[in-house]
Amino acid sequence: MPVLDIESLVVEYRTLRANVKAVDRVSLSMEKGHTLGLVGESGCGKSTLGLSTVRLVPPPGKIASGHIVLGETDIINCSDEEIRKVRGKRVGYIFQDPMTSLNPVKRIGAHFVEMIHTHEPEVSKQDALKRGKDVLERLGILPERIDDFPHQFSGGMRQRVMIGLALALGPDLLIADEPTTSLDVIVEAQIVELLKELKESLKLTLILITHNIGIVAETADRVAVMYAGRIAELGETGDLFEKPMHPYTQALLNSVPNITKKGQVLSWIPGAPPDLAEPPPGCLYHPRCPHAFDRCKKEEPLLTKRNGSQVACHLYDKR
Amino acid sequence: MSLRSYVIARVLLTIPMIMVLLTFVFLVVRVLPGDPASLHFEKRVSPEMLLDFKRRLGLDKPLIVQYFEYLVGLLRGDFGKSMQDFSPVSQQIFSAFPATLELAICSTIIMVLVGVVLGVQASRSYNSARDHSIRVFGIASYAIPVFFLGEVLIMIFAIYIHLFPAGDRIYPGMAPTGLTIGGLHWSSGLFVLDSILEGNPTKLAVSLRYLCLPSLALGTVLCGIFIRLTRGNMLETLQLDFVAAARARGLKERTVVYGYALRNAFLPILTMMGLQFAALLAGAVLTETTFSWPGLGRYLVDRISFRDYTAIQGVVVFFGILVAMVSLAVDIIYAYLDPRIRF
Amino acid sequence: MVQLLPQLSNLRQRGLAGWAILIGAAIVAAMAIMTVVSPWISPYNPIAINVGPILSPPSAQFSLGTNHLGQDMLSRVFSGGAIMFQVAVLSVIVCLVVGVPIGLFASYLGGYTDKVASLVMDSIYAFPGLVLAIAIAAMLGPGVVNMALSIAVVYVPSYFRIIRSQVLTIKELPYVEAASIMGAKSRTILFRYILPNVIPSIVAVATINFADAVLTSAGLTFVGLGLPVSTPDWGWDLTYGRRLLPSGAWWVIAFPGLMVVLLALGFTMMGEGLSELFNPRLQK
Numbered sequence: 001m002p003v004l005d006i007e008s009l010v011v012e013y014r015t016l017r018a019n020v021k022a023v024d025r026v027s028l029s030m031e032k033g034h035t036l037g038l039v040g041e042s043g044c045g046k047s048t049l050g051l052s053t054v055r056l057v058p059p060p061g062k063i064a065s066g067h068i069v070l071g072e073t074d075i076i077n078c079s080d081e082e083i084r085k086v087r088g089k090r091v092g093y094i095f096q097d098p099m100t101s102l103n104p105v106k107r108i109g110a111h112f113v114e115m116i117h118t119h120e121p122e123v124s125k126q127d128a129l130k131r132g133k134d135v136l137e138r139l140g141i142l143p144e145r146i147d148d149f150p151h152q153f154s155g156g157m158r159q160r161v162m163i164g165l166a167l168a169l170g171p172d173l174l175i176a177d178e179p180t181t182s183l184d185v186i187v188e189a190q191i192v193e194l195l196k197e198l199k200e201s202l203k204l205t206l207i208l209i210t211h212n213i214g215i216v217a218e219t220a221d222r223v224a225v226m227y228a229g230r231i232a233e234l235g236e237t238g239d240l241f242e243k244p245m246h247p248y249t250q251a252l253l254n255s256v257p258n259i260t261k262k263g264q265v266l267s268w269i270p271g272a273p274p275d276l277a278e279p280p281p282g283c284l285y286h287p288r289c290p291h292a293f294d295r296c297k298k299e300e301p302l303l304t305k306r307n308g309s310q311v312a313c314h315l316y317d318k319r
Numbered sequence: 320m321s322l323r324s325y326v327i328a329r330v331l332l333t334i335p336m337i338m339v340l341l342t343f344v345f346l347v348v349r350v351l352p353g354d355p356a357s358l359h360f361e362k363r364v365s366p367e368m369l370l371d372f373k374r375r376l377g378l379d380k381p382l383i384v385q386y387f388e389y390l391v392g393l394l395r396g397d398f399g400k401s402m403q404d405f406s407p408v409s410q411q412i413f414s415a416f417p418a419t420l421e422l423a424i425c426s427t428i429i430m431v432l433v434g435v436v437l438g439v440q441a442s443r444s445y446n447s448a449r450d451h452s453i454r455v456f457g458i459a460s461y462a463i464p465v466f467f468l469g470e471v472l473i474m475i476f477a478i479y480i481h482l483f484p485a486g487d488r489i490y491p492g493m494a495p496t497g498l499t500i501g502g503l504h505w506s507s508g509l510f511v512l513d514s515i516l517e518g519n520p521t522k523l524a525v526s527l528r529y530l531c532l533p534s535l536a537l538g539t540v541l542c543g544i545f546i547r548l549t550r551g552n553m554l555e556t557l558q559l560d561f562v563a564a565a566r567a568r569g570l571k572e573r574t575v576v577y578g579y580a581l582r583n584a585f586l587p588i589l590t591m592m593g594l595q596f597a598a599l600l601a602g603a604v605l606t607e608t609t610f611s612w613p614g615l616g617r618y619l620v621d622r623i624s625f626r627d628y629t630a631i632q633g634v635v636v637f638f639g640i641l642v643a644m645v646s647l648a649v650d651i652i653y654a655y656l657d658p659r660i661r662f
Numbered sequence: 663m664v665q666l667l668p669q670l671s672n673l674r675q676r677g678l679a680g681w682a683i684l685i686g687a688a689i690v691a692a693m694a695i696m697t698v699v700s701p702w703i704s705p706y707n708p709i710a711i712n713v714g715p716i717l718s719p720p721s722a723q724f725s726l727g728t729n730h731l732g733q734d735m736l737s738r739v740f741s742g743g744a745i746m747f748q749v750a751v752l753s754v755i756v757c758l759v760v761g762v763p764i765g766l767f768a769s770y771l772g773g774y775t776d777k778v779a780s781l782v783m784d785s786i787y788a789f790p791g792l793v794l795a796i797a798i799a800a801m802l803g804p805g806v807v808n809m810a811l812s813i814a815v816v817y818v819p820s821y822f823r824i825i826r827s828q829v830l831t832i833k834e835l836p837y838v839e840a841a842s843i844m845g846a847k848s849r850t851i852l853f854r855y856i857l858p859n860v861i862p863s864i865v866a867v868a869t870i871n872f873a874d875a876v877l878t879s880a881g882l883t884f885v886g887l888g889l890p891v892s893t894p895d896w897g898w899d900l901t902y903g904r905r906l907l908p909s910g911a912w913w914v915i916a917f918p919g920l921m922v923v924l925l926a927l928g929f930t931m932m933g934e935g936l937s938e939l940f941n942p943r944l945q946k
Contacts, residue, residue, distance in 0.1 A: 056566055058558070059445075080572075088569030095567070100560040103579055115568045165568060339785040344797065352801040458934060462873065462926035464880045467919040470904060474912060485908075601792035605881055609904070619793070620885045623800050635797045639789055646788060 001071070003172050003205045004030040004053065009066035011048050011057055018277035022048040022061065024229040027303075030173065035199060035206040037216030037237070039252070040226035041273055046209045049226070050175045053207075054087045071172060089119045092166030096178035098158035102150035108132070108161055109146040112168060119169055135164040139194065156187035160194065167198070177209045188215070195219055213256060217241060225249050228274050228284040235309025245311040247289045283314065291315060325654050333647050340639040345389055348632040349382065355628040359402050376400055376629055393640075398633030403625055408633035411618055416637075417508025418488055419614030422537065422606065423599050424509075425530050429538025430599075431592060434545020439581065441546065442553035450550075457546035460539055465602045469536040469609035476532060483532045486611035490529075495522045533610040537602045541595060548591055552584035586657055593649025597642045679938035686931030690872075693925050697743040704737035708894040717911045727913035729899070730906055739917050742896040743925065745806060745889060750875035750929075752810035753817065754868050761818040762864065765825030770833065770852055780826070787819035791874070792881050799887040806889070809882055813875045824867050828860045862940040869936055873929035880922050896922050 011023035022045045030036060038046045051057045053068055055075060068075035073086060087093070095101040102111065112132030116123050123131075133143035139160040150158060159179060166174055176195070180188040192215050198204055199219065208220060216223055217237060224234045225246065233246040244250045251269045271288035274280055280287055286296040293314070301312045352358050356373045364372075373379040376399075377388060392399070398408040434457075441453040477485035484490075488510070495513035497506025506513045510526035556562060557580050565575050604616035611617070615634060622630040696703075706713045712732035720727045726735035768779035786794070795812040802808035832838060838855050842848075882888055883897030896918035903915030 054567060056563060058563070084569050084571065086569070087567050091567075093564070093567035095560050095564050097560055101564040103561045103565065103582075105582060114570065114574075118568075118570050118574070162564070335781055336785045336788070339782055340789060343782075343786065347797055347801055351798070352803075355801070358801075458930055459923075459927055462877070462930050463923050464877055464884075464900070464919070464926075466881070466884050466904075467900060467915070467922065470907060470915055470919075474907060478908065478910075597788060597790040601790035604790075604792060604796070605884060608885065619796065623796065623886055628801070631797060631800055635793055638793050642788055642790060 002029045003032050003034075003071065004028070004207075005067070005069045006049075006053070007067040007069075009049070009052060009068060010064040011045070011052050011061060012064045013061045015060060015277075020276040021064075021229050022276070023052065025066070026226075026229075026231055028224065028231075028234075030205055030207065032172075032205050033203045034222070035204070035208060035220045037220030037223040038207060038209045038226060039211060039213055039216055039223060041211060043273055044226045045229040046226050047177055050093075050177050050207065050209050053173075053175060054091050054093060055083050056087075056093075085119065088115055088166075088171070089169045090172050092169070092171040092174045094159075094162050094166050094174070094176040094179050097182045098155055098162050099182065101162055102158060104150055107147055107149055108136075108153075111161075111165060112146070115165060116168065131168060132164070135168050136161070139164050154187075155183050156190060159183060159187075159191055163191075163194070163198075167202070173205050173207070175207045175209065178211070179208070180212070180215060181210070192218060213252060225252070228276060228279070230284065231303060231310070231312065232285070233309065233311045233313075234303070235307075235311075239307070239309055243307075245306060245309065245316060246285075246313050247291050247315075248285050251288075283312075322654055326651055329647060329650055329654075333643055337640060337643050340643070341390065341393065341636060342386075344632060344635050344639065345386055348628055348635075349378075349385060352628075354378075356402075359626045359628060361626070372402075375405055376402065378629075393636065398637060399629045401622075401630045402627040403630070408630045411630070412615065412634060412637050414508075415613060415615045415618045418612060419600075419603055419607065419616060421509045421511065421530065422533055422603055422612060422614060423596075425534035426537035426541070426599060426603070426606075427592065427595075429534050430542045430595070431545055431588065433538060434542035435549045435581075435584075435588065437542070438546045438549025439553055439576065441550045442557060443576065445554060453546060454550070457543035459543075461541070461543040463540060464605070465536055465540045466605045466609045468540060469533065469606055472532045472536055473610075484529055488529055488613055490525055493522055493525050495519060495526065533606050533612055536609070537599065537606045540602060541598055544591060544595065545588065548587060549581075549584055552587055553580050556580040556583050586653060589656070590649065590653055593646055593653075596645045596649075600638055600642065679935045682931045682935030683939070684935075686928045686933075686935060689924060689928030690932065693743055693921070693928065694747060696740055697747060700737070700741035700744075704734075704740045706734040706737045708733065708737040708741045717906065717909070717914075719911075720913055726917050727911070729903070729911075729914045735899075735913060735917060738894045738899060739896070739921055741894045742899060742918055743921065745893060745895040746876050746879055746897065746922070746925065748806050749810045749813065749879045750872045752807065753813040753875045754871050756810060756814035757817050757821050757871060758864070758868070760814070761821035762825060764818070765822040766829060766852055766857065766860070768822070769826040769829040770848070770856065776826075779822070783819040783822040786816070787823065789816075791816045792878060795878055795882060796885060796887060799882050804887060804889055809879055809888070810875075812882065813878050816878070817871050817874065820871070821864065821867055824863045825860055828863050829856055832856050832859050862936075866933060866936040866940055869929055869933035873926045873933060876922065876926045876929065 006026060006028045008025045008027055009023055010021060010025055013020045013022055024045075026045075026049060028036070038049065040046050048057060048061065052063055053070070053075060055063070057063060063076055066076070070086060070090060073082065073090075075083065075086070102108075106114075109129050109132055112135070113125055113128040116128040116131060117125075129146060133146050136146060137143045141157060141160055141164075145153070150161075153161065163179075179195070180191050183191065195206070195208070196219055199206060206219075208216060210216060220237050222235065223237050223240045225232045225240075225248065227248050233240065233244070233249045235245075240249065241253065244253055248269075251267070254267050255269065257266060269288055274284050274287070282298045283289070283292070283296045283301050286292040289296065295314050299314070301314045301317055303310045303312045304317045306316050348355060356369060356376070356378050357364075360369070370379065377385065380388070389399075396409055398412055400406065401408055401411070437453050437456070441450045444450050473485050476483045495506070495510050495517050497504065497513040498516040506516075511523065511530070514520075514522035514526055557576070562575060562579055565579050566572075600616075603614065604619055606612065607614045607616035608620050615637070619631065619634045622634065700708075710733065713734055714724050714728040714732055716728065716732045717730055718724060718728045724734050724736065726739060728734055729738075764779060768776050795816050798812040798815055799808055802811065833856070838851060841851055841855060879888075880897040880900060883895065884901045888897055888901070889895060899918035900915055900922065903911075903918070906914050
């Protein structure tokens with residue numbers, strides 16, 4: 001049984017102008033021990049997708065339809081109390097900006113104690129602090145620092161603390177939303193190494209949300225590429241990087257500068273992501289796609305299976 | 320900057336401010352009208368009487384001398400003499416002050432409580448009808464003159480429904496006597512405190528009953544800024560990452576709202592309380608008059624009708640120093656509490 | 663001024679702030695008009711005594727009742743705003759004439775001037791406003807001008823502070839520096855570069871100044887530092903109406919009181935709306 005099963009999820013942002021589908025009929029499934037990289041441009045809906053797994057989509061966003069099942073729990077329809085129990089205990093969440101994700105007036109130890117206490121009230125304060133210290137040590141932070149305040153840590157260490165908090169209760173699933181985006185390159189590499197190591201030793205089930213394809217290449221088993229709220233391509237990491245099928249995936253991979261390729265001309269994708277309040281007809285990518293033909297402008301491509309992966313593109317959908 | 324250097328700097332800043340204030344009041348009362356002594360007498364008064372009057376109050380000396388005597392006197396706690404009976408104003412000030420203090424404290428409690436609770440409610444239902452009506456209330460409540468609100472409250476709750484008294488501070492004979500150990504007496508002047516010290520629940524109940532309407536009036540009129548401050552702060556904080564992160568850790572919503580978001584609003588609220596103290600005193604003047612509350616405010620208004628300019632000066636100076644002290648205390652407490660400054 | 667107009671022209675699009683300004687302005691304008699045309703619309707002479715029975719409740723003949731002198735409350739309500747408007751306008755004018763130049767020069771010149779001015783202004787600002795106004799009004803005596811002066815003294819620091827914070831920011835902006843490098847005279851820089859950008863904030867403060875002036879003048883009247891009795895004035899009716907309450911004559915204090923609240927509210931809404939407009943808070 002998969003750890004997480006998402007089926008045809010639609011998440012809408014209801015504004016005065018229009019109903020914007022931030023996530024449009026996305027289906028995903030995560031097996032235990034698996035790592036999925038979820039990539040895409042800013043605004044493609046990947047963060048919204050991540051937040052919806054714990055029902056934390058901020059208003060005016062709302063889950064409109066679909067299913068999200070975590071183990072045996074129906075995430076969308078369960079009670080407020082049940083979803084609260086899921087958060088932190090069964091799903092660990094790492095947010096993008098470690099500077100602002102920790103409560104500045106609370107010590108790190110207090111963060112641990114509070115969380116452990118909420119989910120396991122029988123645990124004493126000492127034990128909770130001990131667990132916190134163990135976690136910090138595991139992540140390469142001196143356990144004495146459990147008494148410090150967030151502002152006394154550097155960015156990279158704060159992110160480790162966040163990872164620690166996310167893992168402290170041994171969750172089934174870990175979601176990391178842009179965990180390295182606000183860190184500098186060297187610290188980023190350290191965090192990526194840390195995630196890889198934790199993945200191995202703890203057999204983590206991890207969803208890694210990022211716009212940085214590089215880290216996905218290193219850590220993920222499978223990659224899902226999102227565009228304008230839909231999945232454009234989904235496949236094994238190796239396959240996707242070597243033989244990307246969807247034009248968008250190809251363009252993404254091409255736009256990453258490669259230090260080894262001599263004389264490479266830096267390419268980019270012309271145009272801009274569509275205005276989801278007034279989306280173009282047919283395939284959402286067609287205005288920017290070099291291979292677009294007639295059918296692309298009229299008919300929306302659905303995900304079809306090809307060579308072990310899935311891709312939503314008329315080029316591969318010979319029907 | 321460490322806490323100690325901050326405190327020192329802050330105290331050093333207060334001194335020139337108080338000096339400016341004292342000088343300003345002196346200029347207004349002694350210089351502006353020309354001669355406060357003659358102004359005091361409505362009818363004609365003989366030059367000998369006027370001179371004698373001035374001599375007894377020290378108003379006959381050259382201005383510079385008066386100024387220095389005024390400053391030196393303040394250092395000794397001398398706030399001048401009343402024009403009415405030449406008694407020391409400080410006596411009246413210190414006997415009337417506890418009443419004003421008690422009113423100020425109770426009004427502050429109501430002001431902050433109502434303001435914060437409504438502010439939180441508004442922020443949690445952003446852009447709803449409830450949010451808008453709370454915001455309108457916040458603005459409207461400030462537009463109501465406090466004495467008008469006081470009168471309305473008296474009309475409704477004291478005259479139509481005899482729930483609360485219509486004025487004064489206590490029923491004659493019910494004044495709490497405070498702590499008595501052996502033969503020694505001590506009372507703070509704050510009736511609520513004194514009745515607790517005395518161990519007399521009846522007096523406590525009566526004191527509170529008298530306090531209700533005046534502090535309700537004063538607190539309501541000033542709560543608007545707290546509504547806005549709390550609401551704004553909460554809206555910002557509730558959107559912040561660490562609140563989302565707290566929710567993602569499965570913390571209860573109530574913990575998140577009150578423990579996380581509100582905690583961060585706490586410090587600005589504290590600062591605002593300090594800033595509002597001046598407004599509180601100003602409002603107290605009107606409130607005390609409306610409710611015949613025997614505090615400093617009523618004493619001030621009283622003195623106006625008697626043209627007792629020296630007493631007016633004394634009270635105004637006292638107010639100024641009081642505000643400066645409170646402001647200093649709040650700043651220091653703030654610096655102490657904010658871990659970002661402390662560490 | 664150039665900046666002011668475009669922001670004002672799309673008022674309706676500005677949502678809540680726009681509405682606040684429009685409604686507030688409408689209220690103020692309505693009351694001003696009412697006060698001005700009061701001689702023509704008042705059924706009775708507001709100062710004439712015994713036009714009706716003493717202390718009669720609102721009726722067909724006297725829609726808002728009569729007071730203890732037999733004066734018609736409706737007429738008094740129509741014309742009672744005159745004093746308040748005069749005091750408010752006068753105090754704002756004094757503040758503008760005194761506060762704006764001090765604010766501009768002190769903060770632009772910097773150094774000692776700025777330090778001294780800031781010290782004085784901050785000290786006055788920290789003081790309880792009404793108490794200071796009472797002290798000044800008590801010494802100056804009754805009258806519209808004196809009331810206005812007391813209020814103005816209390817309020818000048820607010821103007822000073824806003825102007826100062828604006829000037830300090832604008833002073834550092836590149837285009838101002840460029841102008842001084844190109845040899846523009848200080849006076850030119852001050853009046854042609856800095857002042858126009860400061861005007862929006864001044865307008866916002868002035869509007870709130872109006873509101874506070876209304877409330878403070880009511881307060882001053884309440885403590886006995888208002889005007890001689892003859893002129894109809896909401897503040898006076900509010901003050902005297904107190905004594906009539908125990909006998910059940912609520913209408914004497916209620917309607918003038920409502921008027922004061924409405925006028926203060928109108929100005930406050932304008933002021934809040936304008937502040938929001940010129941310093942929009944970022945909303946999601």
